[in-house]
Amino acid sequence: xxxxxxxxxxxxxxxxxxxxxxxxxxxxxxxxxxxxxxxxxxxxxxxxxxxxxxxxxxxxxxxxxxxxxxxxxxxxxxxxxxxxxxxxxxxxxxxxxxxxxxxxxxxxxxxxxxxxxxxxxxxxxxxxxxxxxxxxxxxxxxxxxxxxxxxxxxxxxxxxxxxxxxxxxxxxxxxxxxxxxxxxxxxxxxxxxxxxxxxxxxxxxxxxxxxxxxxxxxxxxxxxxxxxxxxxxxxxxxxxxxxxxxxxxxxxxxxxxxxxxxxxxxxxxxxxxxxxxxxxxxxxxxxxxxxxxxxxxxxxxxxxxxxx
Numbered sequence: 001x002x003x004x005x006x007x008x009x010x011x012x013x014x015x016x017x018x019x020x021x022x023x024x025x026x027x028x029x030x031x032x033x034x035x036x037x038x039x040x041x042x043x044x045x046x047x048x049x050x051x052x053x054x055x056x057x058x059x060x061x062x063x064x065x066x067x068x069x070x071x072x073x074x075x076x077x078x079x080x081x082x083x084x085x086x087x088x089x090x091x092x093x094x095x096x097x098x099x100x101x102x103x104x105x106x107x108x109x110x111x112x113x114x115x116x117x118x119x120x121x122x123x124x125x126x127x128x129x130x131x132x133x134x135x136x137x138x139x140x141x142x143x144x145x146x147x148x149x150x151x152x153x154x155x156x157x158x159x160x161x162x163x164x165x166x167x168x169x170x171x172x173x174x175x176x177x178x179x180x181x182x183x184x185x186x187x188x189x190x191x192x193x194x195x196x197x198x199x200x201x202x203x204x205x206x207x208x209x210x211x212x213x214x215x216x217x218x219x220x221x222x223x224x225x226x227x228x229x230x231x232x233x234x235x236x237x238x239x240x241x242x243x244x245x246x247x248x249x250x251x252x253x254x255x256x257x258x259x260x261x262x263x264x265x266x267x268x269x270x271x272x273x274x275x276x277x278x279x280x281x282x283x284x285x286x287x288x289x290x291x292x293x294x295x296x297x298x299x300x301x302x303x304x305x306x307x308x
Contacts, residue, residue: 009048009077011037013151015158015289018261025276027283030158033263033292034148039097041221041269041294042148042171043070043135049144051078056131060123061085062115064220065094066268066294067135072103083126085118091220093298110214114225136168137228145171149178152289156184159289165271166190166199166242167222169231171293176238190235190242191275193217193250199227199235200242208232218305219250221268221293243275250274251305257292258306266297267305 014033022028034042047070051059058081061071068084075082082103086095087110098105108118123132134141148171152162162179166172172190179186192199196215202208210226217223227235245253253273257263272290276283297305 009038010045010147013037013148015152015155016261021256021260024256024260025280027276027280028287029276029283030155030287030289031257031261031263031292032152032289033265033295035263035265035269035292035295039066039070039073040296041066041070042145043067043294044074045147046135046141046144046170046174047071047074048077050133050138050140051075051080053140054080054131054133056129057081058083058126058130059133060119060126060130061133061135062119063135064223065090065098066221066296068103068105069094069097069101069296071133072098072101075103076101083122083130085115085122087115087214091296091298091301094296097296114214134168134228136170136224137230139230141170142174142177142230142234145174146178146181149175149182149184153182153184155289159186159287161187161189161283161286161288162291163189163191163272163275163288164291165219165222165268165293166192166227167196167224167268169199169227169235171291172239173231173234175291176234180238187240188238189240189275191245191271192242193219193222193271194244194246196222196224197244198225200244202227202232203236203239203242206236217250218247219268219271221266222271243279245271245274245278249277251308252277254305263292264295264302265292266294269293269295
C-alpha cells in the first residue's frame, strides 16, 4: 500500500561514493543524500504518507522546519489546510519554505512554553476539524520513512552498516522497519547530538528519558525532548548503538561533505559523518552507509559553518 501511494510522489535518494572523502577518512563509506527529496529532506516521505492517509481537512504540527515544510507541501498536493508551530529561532529558509507552500507558520517562544503547549493552544483555537500530526511519533510517519529502505535495498551489496541521524526517531525506526520487512540484516547505528542525547541515554537505560528543555544544538532537526513512543518500541531492540556527536564533529562533518564530497547538507544531515568522526575505529573493516537526512540551511549560516 505504501509504495503504490508514494511511488509517483517521491524522488529517489542519491547514493554516492566519494574517493576524496574516503581517502580523508581512511574508510570505505557510501553516502545516501535525501537533500534532493521534495522540500529538501527525508521528511517528505513521512508527510506525504500522513497527508494521503488522514481524513482530516486541516493538519497541524509542531516543527523546527523540515517536517513543517514537508507537511505543508504534502497538504498542498492533497488539497488540505496546514498550520505549523515553529520556534522563533527556526532557520529563516525553513520558515519561508513553509509559508511558500501555503501553510500558516506560527512562530512561538519555546523558552516561555514548550512546542507541545503552544500546539495545544492552537488546536483548541482551530477546532475539531484539525488533526495533530507528530513529526515522528506516528505509525504513518514510520511507514512513510520505511520507503527509504526500499530504495537502499538495491545497493545492499555496498553496505553492512547504516548510520542515521536520530532526534525523535522517525527516520531510524522507519529504516529498521523497512529493512526488517525486506529481510535485510544490517546494523543500524543512530547519530545524535551530545547536547541532546536523550535517545542515547534511553538506549543505555532501556527506558525513555526526556530532556529537561529543548536542546541547544546546531542540529535543529534533533532538538526533540525525547524519542516517540511508537519509535521507541522499534528502536530499543532494532538499533545496534547510538553515537553521541559533539558540536565540533557536526561542523567538521558538514565541512568535509562540502569540501571533499561536493555535498551541501544541514547540520542535522551531517550527524552521520560526525558519528564516524567521533568513533572512527569502530568502522574499520566495515562498509558504512551514511544517511544525510537533509540540506535545508540558510546561506549565511552555512557559510559561517564552512569557514569556522
